[in-house]
Amino acid sequence: MKKDFSRSGAAAQRKTAFIAPLRRCVRNLLLASVVFICFSASLAQTKPTRAHASMSPEAKALLEQAIGVVCTQAKLDPKSSIAIDEMQSRPSLPIHSPEARAGAERAQRLLPIAKDLVINSLRQLSTEYGVRKSRYFNLRLTQAIARVNSVKRVKPDMDSRDNASVYLSRPHVITFGTIFLAGLRSDEGMISVLAHELMHIADGDNDSLRILVRAVGNKASDLTGLDIHGQRSEEVACDLIGAMAARAYIASSPDYESIARRLARSIQHNCVDLDEGDEDHLSPRNTIRALLALNPGLVRELINDRF
Numbered sequence: 001m002k003k004d005f006s007r008s009g010a011a012a013q014r015k016t017a018f019i020a021p022l023r024r025c026v027r028n029l030l031l032a033s034v035v036f037i038c039f040s041a042s043l044a045q046t047k048p049t050r051a052h053a054s055m056s057p058e059a060k061a062l063l064e065q066a067i068g069v070v071c072t073q074a075k076l077d078p079k080s081s082i083a084i085d086e087m088q089s090r091p092s093l094p095i096h097s098p099e100a101r102a103g104a105e106r107a108q109r110l111l112p113i114a115k116d117l118v119i120n121s122l123r124q125l126s127t128e129y130g131v132r133k134s135r136y137f138n139l140r141l142t143q144a145i146a147r148v149n150s151v152k153r154v155k156p157d158m159d160s161r162d163n164a165s166v167y168l169s170r171p172h173v174i175t176f177g178t179i180f181l182a183g184l185r186s187d188e189g190m191i192s193v194l195a196h197e198l199m200h201i202a203d204g205d206n207d208s209l210r211i212l213v214r215a216v217g218n219k220a221s222d223l224t225g226l227d228i229h230g231q232r233s234e235e236v237a238c239d240l241i242g243a244m245a246a247r248a249y250i251a252s253s254p255d256y257e258s259i260a261r262r263l264a265r266s267i268q269h270n271c272v273d274l275d276e277g278d279e280d281h282l283s284p285r286n287t288i289r290a291l292l293a294l295n296p297g298l299v300r301e302l303i304n305d306r307f
């Protein structure tokens with residue numbers, strides 16, 4: 001089924017974009033006509049099932065230990081992802097620079113794999129959160145998967161710098177800033193970010209997956225004590241799909257590198273020095289905290305694996 005991303009009436013003239021995974025899924029002030037899906041999440045009306053999960057002090061200590069592994073690897077691993085605050089401080093990179101070209105080739109090569117991994121992760125997460133019992137949700141999920149399958153191309157863009165985005169007027173293309181392409185120096189880091197973008201596309205301009213997204217946000221709030229609602233839920237859900245996709249990729253492609261080092265690459269762009277959030281986004285380090293709280297298997301693998 002082909003899903004039309006454009007809206008009716010005057011709104012159809014606007015472009016809608018998803019920009020990720022930094023503090024970037026916000027209205028772009030340089031393009032006044034751009035409207036982001038990020039702002040419509042609060043319109044959701046369906047009540048999710050609350051998990052009322054909590055974490056023991058031991059689990060919290062393990063989580064902090066795992067964050068230490070992720071951010072230590074950021075300094076040790078030659079293929080680690082550059083922290084987003086550092087990416088933001090770098091000068092623009094020409095499209096034909098070797099680093100940007102290598103990143104673009106990596107992204108295009110991994111796009112089909114990332115699509116499959118996102119679809120599998122989305123199904124898995126939906127089952128895990130009990131939302132597939134709803135016929136309404138299953139229909140939305142089928143449409144979301146069709147949207148993911150329709151993405152065909154990664155377009156490098158110098159002006160996008162450290163952003164990645166999808167314009168609903170061109171839903172088959174993910175636009176990727178060259179700094180971002182160069183800053184994700186591993187397949188694991190790239191798959192995580194591609195999957196984040198694809199999850200925005202899956203959710204679409206009507207927040208089709210809002211039941212799932214809300215449930216993820218509520219559980220993350222319960223586990224961490226952080227306020228993760230509205231747009232923050234969508235960003236965390238996109239990052240969670242990214243981490244799940246990267247983890248599945250690592251499991252299916254064993255190599256000589258340690259699993260923990262590879263896993264760390266999927267979230268370590270959040271190992272910032274300048275740790276600031278806003279109304280729509282957790283701070284990067286709290287993003288890692290929420291992702292690991294939602295994914296205790298990831299915590300175990302990060303801690304137990306030897307380098």
Ligand SMILES: [Zn+2]
Binds near residue numbers: 020025200235238
């Ligand atoms: Zn995003």
